[in-house]
Amino acid sequence: MSIFHRATGAALYAGTLLLALWLVAAASGAASFETAQWLAGSWIGRLVLFGYTFALMHHMVGGLRHFVWDLGHGYEAETRMNMARMTLFVSVPLTILIWIVAYAVR
Numbered sequence: 001m002s003i004f005h006r007a008t009g010a011a012l013y014a015g016t017l018l019l020a021l022w023l024v025a026a027a028s029g030a031a032s033f034e035t036a037q038w039l040a041g042s043w044i045g046r047l048v049l050f051g052y053t054f055a056l057m058h059h060m061v062g063g064l065r066h067f068v069w070d071l072g073h074g075y076e077a078e079t080r081m082n083m084a085r086m087t088l089f090v091s092v093p094l095t096i097l098i099w100i101v102a103y104a105v106r
Contacts, residue, residue, distance in 0.1 A: 001084040005062040008055040015052035053098055058091035 025036035039045050065083045068074045074083055 001062065001065075001087055005059065008059040008062070011051065011055040012059055015048070015055065018048070018052075050095070050099065054091065054095040057094040057098070058087065061087045061091045061094070 022036050022040065025032040040049065065074070065087055068083070074080060
């Protein structure tokens with residue numbers, strides 16, 4: 001999970017660069033923004049956005065796990081393994097829930 005936590009951090013860095021490019025396109029005018037919106041709305045754009053959402057949720061839940069450790073809890077072997085499993089079991093449904101809510105509001 002430690003390597004995966006770092007990988008999601010790197011993915012968040014790349015995704016934030018894409019978000020910044022989208023904001024630049026929005027500030028550049030209607031034509032640039034429509035191109036950025038078309039790309040973000042395509043299947044590949046939505047797949048990248050879904051991956052970004054998952055990376056954000058997984059990194060957040062992993063950060064909470066590290067926060068528990070910083071408080072001095074969860075160092076037992078079984079607890080560490082359960083917390084690592086829960087990181088995945090929580091981040092996947094959170095990602096799906098965010099997308100369900102986004103499509104429902106849309």
